[in-house]
Amino acid sequence: DAGVIQSPRHEVTEMGQEVTLRCKPISGHNSLFWYRQTMMRGLELLIYFNNNVPIDDSGMPEDRFSAKMPNASFSTLKIQPSEPRDSAVYFCASRPGQLNTEAFFGQGTRLTVV
């Protein structure tokens, strides 16, 4: 398996524009997570899905953020409209359904909003 695949690797956009980040989890993994890495908060959980169903989105900072998982092999994180303070590295991770297993991370998307 190629691991968790995120696209794009880098995104530079202007304030007010819509941004969509994409993730393909590892096949067979039941859970998918979106994290944001910042200097202040480290790895901050935004939202996670179990079996394509959103379980906890309490980490989503504002209504400008939304996430979907239409099927087991694809998820998106959308920011609309984007703001400079959204600039960060966004990670997607997936995890098998078994207990006591690790999560596998993608390489991240570095978002810069100017």
Place this chain on the structure above:
Amino acid sequence: DQQVKQNSPSLSVQEGRISILNCDYTNSMFDYFLWYKKYPAEGPTFLISISSIKDKNEDGRFTVFLNKSAKHLSLHIVPSQPGDSAVYFCAATFYNAGNMLTFGGGTRLMVKP
């Protein structure tokens, strides 16, 4: 409310010496703990884990210690190597957490040659 905390944002160690990275947690329900290593421009990668039924787990140069009464875990790297220079995150979860991992803020380790 940060349930997992890494109070040292950075640590500098000489090559060959021991590196000790610390992590504290507040949720007594956590029963599985993990350490991840992250290099610049890469995603975090799993390093080592420990279940709450143990107090120590060892894998080569890496050992994780768990002190449940103190709600504290630590990662020991012996001997430290320059290639160990990275950001280290601890994470925790528990059975009814819905498969969710809660991460600490990370500690940047620098191993000097």
